[in-house]
Amino acid sequence: MSSGWSVGLDIGGTKVDGVLLDAASAVRGTLRAATVRGTDGVVTCASRVVRELCAAGGIDTADVVGVGVGVPGLVDPRTGSVSHAVNLGMDLSDVPLGALLTSALDGVPVRVENDVNAAALGAAHLLGLGADLAYLALGTGVAAGVVLDGRLRRGFRGGAGEIGHVTYEPS
Known part of the structure; x- marks a missing residue:
């Protein structure tokens, strides 16, 4: 398979929408799942969506060069930390969502941004x-x-x- 696969995630208060893109940015798969609230729930749900998109696309998660994540709340895009994400049940300040997802995805780089931004x-x-x-x-x-x-x-x-x-x- 070609390299350069990427995944986009929109993590909202009720659903997680995922899209798998090939190296030419063509959509190769989409998936919607119900959001699981709380930090652990969000990380588990989001990483599951990435893995299921990859499996459906016939690629290994290790072939993904990056995951872009949009979430509600205040986001520090330099660190991938999220605070005030009350719609996700993430009550803690400065949840290191980017780092948690990178770890859950065995090192795949993750960038986090406010969803509306x-x-x-x-x-x-x-x-x-x-x-x-x-x-x-x-x-x-x-x-x-x-x-x-x-x-x-x-x-x-x-x-x-x-x-x-x-x-x-x-x-």
Whole structure:
């Protein structure tokens, strides 16, 4: 088989969507599974989706050069750590999700990004919408991704666009 396989995961509050891509970025398989809540549940579920995609595609997990993961919550993309992922039942701060998934996948590199930030970048690129874009997502939670001058704006501690975490006091 050719090298250069990759997997994309969208881990949400109710489902995990996975896609297997070949070296030319052609979709070779998709899979949806119910999200299992909690840190251990998320890691187990996500790694199972990757392994099942690979098996269905006739490749070994070791042939995957990288996994990109989008998750709700605050993400440090440099470390792959996630905090405030309440929709996933991950109550701890700074869960090292990238490292946990890399370990569960026997060393396959994993990059983690906020799910809506990833969607905003994807929309700006794939739809050719130019350098500025605001992307609003309504699902289990509510959040936005902001691209200005072609660059993702993360804000303080990755909180830009995380409007679902804003407290409103009507008094």
